[in-house]
Amino acid sequence: MNVNTLKYYFRESTRSVLRNSWLSVASVGTIIISLLILGSSLLLVLNVRHIVSTVESSLEITVFLEDGLDEEALKRMEEEIKFVPGVARVEFVTKEQALEDLKESFGDKADILSGLEKDNPLPNSFRIKTSEAEMVPRAARQLEKLEGVEQVRYGQGVVEKLLSLTHWVRIWGSLTLVVLGAAAVFLIATTIRMSVFARRREIGIMKMLGATNFFVRMPFMLEGMMLGLAGGLVAALIIYFGYLSLLNKVAVTLPFIQLVNDPQTLYRVLGGLLGLGFGIGAVGSAISLHRFLRV
């Protein structure tokens, strides 16, 4: 490619951004808003998923054991439990420990349980974590069949509810993101197309003067890239600083809530926005021109 032509492309695209200042502002505005909506929703969904996972990861199964099992039987059971599909971690809890826990949960009403120490009615038990929360109900059913097990509890009812809720949140979150992504692409592409449409005459003239499609397209594509990049950058910056201040605020006023704040995820989101702005800017311009290039 010719150096003069390259220079022309860059000169022409920057000039066009400046001369069609109103169109440029409108396009960048649309890009910023679309990407802001998309980015915020992405972060919202990521956080809801994060919280949902945190809740799920606190789910556990308690296996109450028959009385009078000896050391060896317990060892064997623990091995058997570890072989149940989905089981990730097993912890043995003595009846004494169980009573302590129960007392603690009663707080200052614990005295109603005093006197039980001598004849502790609570059984020994295993506390079990599964590798994935969805496996809790199935694993529980398997555990019931083991020898020496008196009863299996895992918050039946509540866990199923919680799981179907988190399942929904995941699916609908992803769906929302896909739809919003498509919407952002449509909005940005439409703006760019309208901006090209407003200058369609110019394109026909250029073609009549012997410009190749590529020659006409390049400045428009560069312009689209610049506007897309500018919009993406502004959106990414707003989201970055907005999210940081949100993290701070939440840390102060809602210290019990743990938001996603690993830098890698955040940078990936911001990079995605930037890339999306850039990409739609370039591709949108190229495609929009197509219709007016047939001269």
Place this chain on the structure above:
Amino acid sequence: MNVNTLKYYFRESTRSVLRNSWLSVASVGTIIISLLILGSSLLLVLNVRHIVSTVESSLEITVFLEDGLDEEALKRMEEEIKFVPGVARVEFVTKEQALEDLKESFGDKADILSGLEKDNPLPNSFRIKTSEAEMVPRAARQLEKLEGVEQVRYGQGVVEKLLSLTHWVRIWGSLTLVVLGAAAVFLIATTIRMSVFARRREIGIMKMLGATNFFVRMPFMLEGMMLGLAGGLVAALIIYFGYLSLLNKVAVTLPFIQLVNDPQTLYRVLGGLLGLGFGIGAVGSAISLHRFLRV
């Protein structure tokens, strides 16, 4: 106003919608998408608030009483409690009832509480609902000062957390809606403005032929109204049927969750979308023209 001119306005605006079909489709598309995003977010926020209110309304204060208060003292206390600011409902719970409730919460482990009946260690209590959830902590502090009260419990810590969370949800929900509303207005107005921009030459010519500003503006405004109404209608229909099917799905798979489904709220949301589309369509066109009318 002249009948011929009125006829002209309607003929002209419908013609323009059809002739500039690409611009019309793009505008309606943008209107639909903007209103869909706004409408869905509105419903999401309304539902989150609804759920939050449901959770809040289940908050209550338990006032444990000293042993050995007589009927009269209890009556007097109940009266006093009703005078505490924020208290909405008071219910007396006997120690026997309290033990029953405790047993129930133990499920099939209830037998560890057997034997307590004879020498019930639980106190009598009042269960108190406040008119608003935020009043729970303050009312609890007031109740502690009453004579005959042994202890006041309302899930200290958790309730404060919950309240600050719901407070956040409310504030950020409203803020999000305001921002999204502004974004929708910007996106729609920009599209309309671009569509007018693409036809700016025509406006100047009309003015030179002796058309008044009003005469030039009317068909554009009618066109904007039509497109806005069409977009608002499509968005409202999508949201209406989408939300109905969501309600159905939730009722089947997440029966424990109660979504907003009173028809009045729903119709108000849909009406708002329709009005917004119509309004921005009309006003957006009128304002966009302004710049090109100065000839």
Place this chain on the structure above:
Amino acid sequence: MIQLYNVSKIYPNGVKALNDVTLHIKKGEFVFLVGPSGAGKSTLTKLICREELPSRGQVLVNGRNVARMKNRDVPHLRRKIGMVFQDFRLIPNKTVYENVAFALEVTGASSKEIKKVVPTVLRMVGLEKKAGMLPAHLSGGEQQRTSVARAIVNNPVLLLADEPTGNLDPETSWELMKLFLDINRRGTTIVMATHAWDIVDSMKKRVVALSNGCIIRDEEGGVYGYEC
């Protein structure tokens, strides 16, 4: 009908298009504006229909000062003036018929009247067969004649024609001039900017010659030329 007193026009970019022009045109006159390219002919017509405002001096049309006119009176002024623009200014997404009809629609004419008048005028300029076509599908001369038809359709008291024969062959040009003479005879004042020296020479009307924004000659029954 038209009075210009010491009118100057300096465009925002500093170009001095008219320089101290004083000109009186009486009702019913037929005036040719001649002069080299860039002399200020179009600028003069633009001042009369208030497309541009004078930088200095007064422009009176029908006794009313155009510069001091209220915004809402401007459309009424323009409806009384028929304009043929040098660049035609046809509305691109209206057909020939609709373009001509538009000049009537702004006045609130009934569709019955429009259906009667427009075809007549199109026949006068020889475009009856092109009524349904869009401007982009017309030849240059056909576009120009559409512009003429639109200018005369509502019987203006003043016809401002900016080079109305630039894209027409001599024969069609002459037919157009006969049409103009006819209109003029029925009382319409005509101001026509033109480069067609043959037409100016043989019509023997008043000729106003501009050069560099100044009137350098103003002759009744004159011929084409802008040397003093």
Place this chain on the structure above:
Amino acid sequence: MIQLYNVSKIYPNGVKALNDVTLHIKKGEFVFLVGPSGAGKSTLTKLICREELPSRGQVLVNGRNVARMKNRDVPHLRRKIGMVFQDFRLIPNKTVYENVAFALEVTGASSKEIKKVVPTVLRMVGLEKKAGMLPAHLSGGEQQRTSVARAIVNNPVLLLADEPTGNLDPETSWELMKLFLDINRRGTTIVMATHAWDIVDSMKKRVVALSNGCIIRDEEGGVYGYEC
């Protein structure tokens, strides 16, 4: 240079603009295309630069069949042809200078070359003072001359001029014709559609007369006229 064999052009809306036209133009010729408004002159030039494709027949430019040309060869054809459009077709948001420079930029010319050539050409058409202005701020004749400057700036082998003097006064027209003669003498083939009978008559070049889409006369050293 240009050969048309039994060319017809029917536009999508059914208008028959050219009807069985056969025409040969040799390299270095100077041809006037004359004919009434709507005769098909512009259509003929549009077929040569492949703005339109013939409905029937063959159009050969430089020995190459225009209709069967690959899409990516079209720009190279157009760069060899200088075109003056009847409606000017200036790029609205580029200045006069930039509009003329654009014709060089598409060929990949260096900015050094552009800076040398463009002012020279603008001086030839008398627009050196208007270089920095936008087309919308030019008079009709100035726009037309910008279009001419753009057409001749890269020394085309063929100049297609569609009514290049329609908005010019006689004096400027004649200067332009002298410029064309000069270019023609240096080897450029010129096809010029025009209504300027005085120019055609006194130049004594080949005249091709069209009427209703048919060639009705083709005369070396002819005069203006399209009656047989």
